[in-house]
Amino acid sequence: MEASFLKEDIMKNAPALIASALLLALAAPRAGGVPINVAHLQGVASANSHYAGQSAALAIDDDDATYWVAPDHGTANDPNWLIIDLGGSFMVDAIDLDWQRPDGNYAGYTTVYSLFHGSSGSDWQLIGDGTFIDEDPARISAHYAFDTGQSMRYVKYEVNGGSHWSGIAEIRVWADDDSPPGPLPEPSTLALLATGLLGLSVLVHRRGRARR
Numbered sequence: 001m002e003a004s005f006l007k008e009d010i011m012k013n014a015p016a017l018i019a020s021a022l023l024l025a026l027a028a029p030r031a032g033g034v035p036i037n038v039a040h041l042q043g044v045a046s047a048n049s050h051y052a053g054q055s056a057a058l059a060i061d062d063d064d065a066t067y068w069v070a071p072d073h074g075t076a077n078d079p080n081w082l083i084i085d086l087g088g089s090f091m092v093d094a095i096d097l098d099w100q101r102p103d104g105n106y107a108g109y110t111t112v113y114s115l116f117h118g119s120s121g122s123d124w125q126l127i128g129d130g131t132f133i134d135e136d137p138a139r140i141s142a143h144y145a146f147d148t149g150q151s152m153r154y155v156k157y158e159v160n161g162g163s164h165w166s167g168i169a170e171i172r173v174w175a176d177d178d179s180p181p182g183p184l185p186e187p188s189t190l191a192l193l194a195t196g197l198l199g200l201s202v203l204v205h206r207r208g209r210a211r212r
């Protein structure tokens, strides 16, 4: 008896419930334009070499206190490299490199680097290059921005010179959170959801009228 009453009540209010769900789905905040770190959230990092316990993954763990470190400084002819595969193409707004946190132990230690992006893993395009210098606050990080966005799947950080070993604390790759294959549904998915809910709403409404 009670279950039957509940069923009738649900059927009676189904159109309103579905309409509310539809409005909620359409009004859900699309955090488009909000940058997310796709290197950390989606990426897989690999490198040509590393010290034990200082693997490539530590360059994308969103922790400035952990490092990828390779055991030599690299040269132009034999660079050390770290490649991040984002798992798909993203429209990237900016990349931040955080090289070292000054600790007073290696003041003046340098690293010469180049930063690339690519879509296939072999079509590298230079983003920029420079030299990091330990204990120099202006030379321990770098910011590269793409005014209109830059499509990429791969990022390569290459060390081709310096005074000591190669490494980096963190590489952050910033993309809009609706940049494919981001975690939120695409507009086409939302449109399909809205179409489906509308169709269901009409069907339930018709069934409700037929029962009267």
Ligand SMILES: [Ca+2]
Pocket (backbone or CB within 6 Å): 058, 059, 060, 061, 062, 063, 064, 065, 066, 067, 068, 169, 170
């Ligand atoms: Ca780290």
